[in-house]
Amino acid sequence: MVNCEKCRNYETEKCIYCEHFDRDLDDYYEPDEELAQREEELQKAQLEACVVGTMETDVPAELADTIARLTQFTDRKHFRFPAVYCGQDELIATDGVTLVRVRQHVPAQLIDKYVLETGPGTVKLAKHYPDNIIPKCHEFLNIGKSNTKFVVKYDEIFNKASLGWGHIELTFADLTIAFDKDRLLKALSLLDGCQSIKVYWPAENIQAVLFEAGNTEVEVLVMPVRTRS
Numbered sequence: 001m002v003n004c005e006k007c008r009n010y011e012t013e014k015c016i017y018c019e020h021f022d023r024d025l026d027d028y029y030e031p032d033e034e035l036a037q038r039e040e041e042l043q044k045a046q047l048e049a050c051v052v053g054t055m056e057t058d059v060p061a062e063l064a065d066t067i068a069r070l071t072q073f074t075d076r077k078h079f080r081f082p083a084v085y086c087g088q089d090e091l092i093a094t095d096g097v098t099l100v101r102v103r104q105h106v107p108a109q110l111i112d113k114y115v116l117e118t119g120p121g122t123v124k125l126a127k128h129y130p131d132n133i134i135p136k137c138h139e140f141l142n143i144g145k146s147n148t149k150f151v152v153k154y155d156e157i158f159n160k161a162s163l164g165w166g167h168i169e170l171t172f173a174d175l176t177i178a179f180d181k182d183r184l185l186k187a188l189s190l191l192d193g194c195q196s197i198k199v200y201w202p203a204e205n206i207q208a209v210l211f212e213a214g215n216t217e218v219e220v221l222v223m224p225v226r227t228r229s
Contacts, residue, residue, distance in 0.1 A: 006039070008032040043076060050082050050116060055123040057109055064118045066091060066102055071117065072186065073100045083114035083126035085134055092137050098187050099137055099208075099221040144210030144221050147200040148173060151214070154192055157199065167225055170209075172201040177209060178227045187211070187220045194218075 004010055008031075009018070059067075067084050070093035075081040077095075085092040088111055091102045114126040150172055160171035168181040188211060191197050196214030211220045 002031075006032055006036050008035070046079055047076065047082065047116060050079060050126045051124050052127045053125045055109070055113070055125060056121055057107075057123060058121055059110070059118045059123060060107070063104060063106065066104055067115055067118055069190070070100055070102065073098050081129065081133070083116050083129075085129070086110040086113045086115055087134065092134060094137060097223045098183060099140060100187070100190065101137070101141060101219045102190075103217045140208065140221055141210065141219055144200050144208060144219075145212075147202045147207075147210070150199045150201060151196055152199060154188075154194060154197055157188065157197065157211075164227055167227055169227075172199060175201065175203070175205060177202075177205045177224045179209075179222055180225050184222055187222050190218050190220055 067086075070084045070091055073093040073095060074083060075095040081094050081096060086106045089103060089105055091104055091106070093100045110123070113123070114128060116124040116126050118124075157170065162169045163181065164178065166181055167178045168184055169176050169178045171177075191211060191213055194213045194215070198210075198212040198214060200210040200212070202209065205224060208221050208223045211222070212218070
């Protein structure tokens with residue numbers, strides 16, 4: 001899988017004739033290493049600018065691993081929601097399009113903290129989000145659970161799946177909903193290995209879909225995308 005925006009031929013004439021343009025064509029992808037390096041350095045600088053403090057504390061290895069995994073669901077492009085929220089036995093991450101909650105024990109010193117990253121004996125903290133953000137996250141998850149529930153195995157999610165131009169379509173209850181392919185697969189990777197998964201399917205294809213581990217420890221809410229008619 002490639003990131004077309006990091007290709008030196010992105011948005012050139014070669015781009016529309018490339019196999020990565022969702023067609024069975026020649027591969028014109030050429031990674032622009034200088035661009036990738038500049039973007040990586042810029043992102044590191046922007047991330048450091050979000051740090052408002054450092055806490056000296058040891059984070060349990062399992063919790064540190066979960067926080068590291070959830071950072072991929074934070075907004076590290078526009079830095080609106082760059083951190084993982086640590087609540088009372090829950091971790092929440094969102095980029096405004098995907099919302100993830102993991103139920104896990106959080107040490108008292110980290111409760112109500114926004115964590116950018118952890119290291120040996122240290123935690124980098126971000127400023128608090130506006131007061132309404134985390135309650136809104138809870139509200140969106142509760143709304144998701146009000147939809148029709150299907151209990152399936154991981155592979156069964158894709159039983160009626162079809163691929164389109166950069167998106168993947170899933171069908172339950174005769175309603176097809178399209179998602180950004182990379183975003184959906186990344187979100188569902190958190191549920192891979194679960195014995196059962198609860199899929200809360202809405203009544204309209206413009207509403208978010210909630211995927212929940214059978215043991216309720218992981219919840220992933222994903223917004224759909226519009227597709228070409």
